[in-house]
Amino acid sequence: MPESLPQKPPKSQISSDVGNTDIAYYLKTLVAAGLLEKRLSGGRPYYQLTDGMVEFWFKYVDRAASFINAGRGEVYYQRRVRPHLHDHMGKCFEEMARQYLFTTMGTERTPFLATEIVEYQNTFKTESGKLKQVGIDLLGRDGKKIVFAGECKFRNQEFDEGQYKSFTDKLSYLPCTNPHVVVFSLGGFTTEVRNHDATLVNMEDMYS
Secondary structure, eight states, X not given: OGGGGGGOOOHHHHHHHHTOSOOHXXXXXXXXXXXXXXXXXXXXXXXXXXXXXXXXXXXXXXXXXXXXXXXXXXXXIIIIIGGGHHHHHHHHHHXXXXXXXXXXXXXXXXXXXXXXXXXXXXXXXXXXXXXXXXXXXXXXXXXTEXXXXXXXXXXXXXBOHHHHHHHHHHXXXXXXXXXXXXXXXXXXXXXXXXXXXXXXXEHHHHTO
């Protein structure tokens, strides 16, 4: 079952993948153990692994155990793991950002306060009638009130003005006005972005 979880599947897809329709008990047990988190996307629930190392094991190691044990681990890493390692670490970076916010909210570093941080996914119909998928990495809420919206970029390049505008354009779809903007960037920020009224956090900030 865990191999299919990183793709954010709904319960019905997990049931189909494992060939068992009665999985409610197992999902509840994994959620209670803290290995899975139940989230919502457009009002529909899906399940996400909460531990990056567990996800890495089932996504890359477990499925290739025989090949690795045969002494071919280096070949497997170069061909199947290394090309995707940055994407995997991007998910870990989001969790690091979430923990940073929980640690610093209500302090001088992060003066606003949210009691819950979730991932936001929803689909909207534009004026032209086309469907637009809106995803926000970190959405901070205090009860029903949206406090902040956060973006995470695990890239070596600086977060630039175009990326900032692309992210803030998404905020018009949220049921709130003027939420705090928070951006986490591995590569830092351009001067233009630093001039915005936003909370900007790089890797050095997270561990200083």
